């Protein structure tokens with residue numbers, strides 16, 4: 483007899499995108515609240531999930547991605563590190579993917595929120611001993627700005643401490659960048675609003691299919707915000723800019739027929755969008771038994 487499991491199995495999903503194999507790694511979830519959302523009532527949000535045959539829970543999935551190709555092993559974000567009891571499954575997923583921390587040569591950081599950089603350190607020390615850390619310079623400046631940190635409320639200060647802990651641990655290996663190419667076939671795409679230097683990464687699809695846009699935190703509750711793009715979340719540093727950026731990215735994804743990955747998408751972790759009404763519809767790219 484075995485004990486009945488009380489959590490999900492390590493959750494991975496892979497796709498080929500151009501020269502890379504891209505793996506979705508689940509860090510688990512955080513137990514949120516519909517009260518975080520703005521532009522929709524909690525009752526409406528719950529009803530949307532019920533109508534979509536989803537559990538009417540305000541769970542926010544947390545994920546990161548690995549790119550392997552061109553002789554590189556690249557991590558895009560690293561989950562929460564268990565901060566505040568959120569997520570914490572990233573190390574299990576990384577091991578299940580067959581990647582050891584010392585294998586990682588590059589880390590692309592989407593932004594400084596703890597659910598993306600918490601897993602970069604353990605007790606303040608780097609988890610990835612050989613990796614260079616690529617981050618949007620605007621984002622780095624934001625979290626390291628003492629004036630901004632002094633101006634925020636006590637509830638926001640732990641987020642500054644967490645971001646600084648991660649960046650400081652890799653200080654001698656930090657590579658601040660602006661937009662543009664960061665690796666062969668990979669460009670950093672500024673997507674400001676959620677945070678000032680919030681960034682996505684676009685990977686050339688080449689002969690394998692469409693380009694993949696890792697859009698990071700363009701959605702937090704995809705089952706709600708894709709149909710209702712105007713809905714923002716309390717974590718957005720600039721609500722109006724976050725909304726405008728989301729609208730622009732949705733339009734771009736639908737127009738260019740891009741594939742999408744995101745750090746708050748559930749499995750399968752890859753999808754695209756179709757226009758529907760005044761919003762969009764999410765079209766998941768299902769898990770395939772062959773690596774395609």
Ligand SMILES: [Zn+2]
Nearest residue numbers: 595597699745
């Ligand atoms: Zn996030």
